[in-house]
Amino acid sequence: MSREKREALDRLVAAIRQSQTANDRMDEAFADLLGINRTDGRCLDIVQRLGQITAGELARQSGLTTGAVTAVIDRLEMAGYLRRIRDAADRRKVFVELTELAEAITDAVYRRIDEISDAGMGALAIEQLELIARFLHTGARLNAVLADFLRDYVDPQARDPVERLRAAKNFAARVGRERGAIMAEMAAAWNEPPPDIPSGRR
Incomplete structure (x- = not known):
């Protein structure tokens, strides 16, 4: 790059x-x-x-x-x-x-x-707006996946900062191991259209 x-x-x-x-x-x-x-x-x-x-x-x-x-x-x-x-x-x-x-x-x-x-x-042109929507949709999917991963390492009882650091490192290691699956999830999100806007758009 x-x-x-x-x-x-x-x-x-x-x-x-x-x-x-x-x-x-x-x-x-x-x-x-x-x-x-x-x-x-x-x-x-x-x-x-x-x-x-x-x-x-x-x-x-x-x-x-x-x-x-x-x-x-x-x-x-x-x-x-x-x-x-x-x-x-x-x-x-x-x-x-x-x-x-x-x-x-x-x-x-x-x-x-x-x-x-x-x-x-x-x-902005329609194509630009659609590109932004697709990008945000993909980012939302990525954050949802990572939030689910991170939640697996959350211990409400943990009081020691060292324990929290260990949990963070375990999360990072898992993301590294599952990089391929995460990238595939992002690619799938990018290739699908963003969700339709419901009638209740605020």
Whole structure:
């Protein structure tokens, strides 16, 4: 790899990390506005993005256990942001969706942000927008895989920093061993179209 390309990749990674930090701050501020914790906020965002969803699918999308997701839904329902709905065809199946209150708050906060974003990105060609979407989709898939790997080495009881360093090194070694599989996962993500935008686009 040439020095120029290496430097360009380094700038790209730095920009991604800067964007992730800014997104994290925005997510934290929005959760504070709603009076909920970050995990609940993440789950609320998933429901807003995907629309009506089962608890099992919410667990899969969020990376939480089904028990943890049940507790999240309970808290968000009590706060007035989610409601449970039974499937008309199968009463045993339960979905969750945003309440009108949650939709109104989300719309109030994000509509203007979307307008500004649309105006700023409107100068890009369709092909450029599709390339950015594909890149972000691939990055999301990579982060999901790595998060699952890293979670295998998380010990909530660990208190010694040396133990945490050992866990981090074990994670790094695993990533090295499974580099080929990770690259294949990224290639698969790159070659598939990014997900369609649900009707609940904020």
